[in-house]
Amino acid sequence: MAVENDPNLFSEVFNQRAALLTFFGSLGGSVRAAVLKTTWKEGLRVVFVGGAVSFGVGILAPILMKPWIGDLPNDMAGALGTLTAAAFLTGLVAVTLVERFVEGPTQEDKDD
Numbered sequence: 001m002a003v004e005n006d007p008n009l010f011s012e013v014f015n016q017r018a019a020l021l022t023f024f025g026s027l028g029g030s031v032r033a034a035v036l037k038t039t040w041k042e043g044l045r046v047v048f049v050g051g052a053v054s055f056g057v058g059i060l061a062p063i064l065m066k067p068w069i070g071d072l073p074n075d076m077a078g079a080l081g082t083l084t085a086a087a088f089l090t091g092l093v094a095v096t097l098v099e100r101f102v103e104g105p106t107q108e109d110k111d112d
Contacts, residue, residue, distance in 0.1 A: 018055055020080075021087040025054020026090025050091030061086035068070060 029050020033043035057064055062072055065086050072082060 022055040025091030026051035026086040028088040051096035054087040
């Protein structure tokens, strides 16, 4: 028999914080799609990728966004507001980051 306090992998991964980070990542993706005036199919792809990357990165989003947002005080790095803001920014740039990662270095990058 399972103990009531026994951790459940499913509930540890798919918890309220993960849902919130996914939502804000999707929101960042939707802002990107709206600003670039994409078609609805491309917009759906951008929203999905933004949410999926934000879910996958999770609480590491402030570390991933460190080059753009700078250093955070230790007590703010895990705050829910900081995590959701970083998830939004991650969703905003997720498609670009993933496409660059999958595509690899371009000729312009090799010339630099």
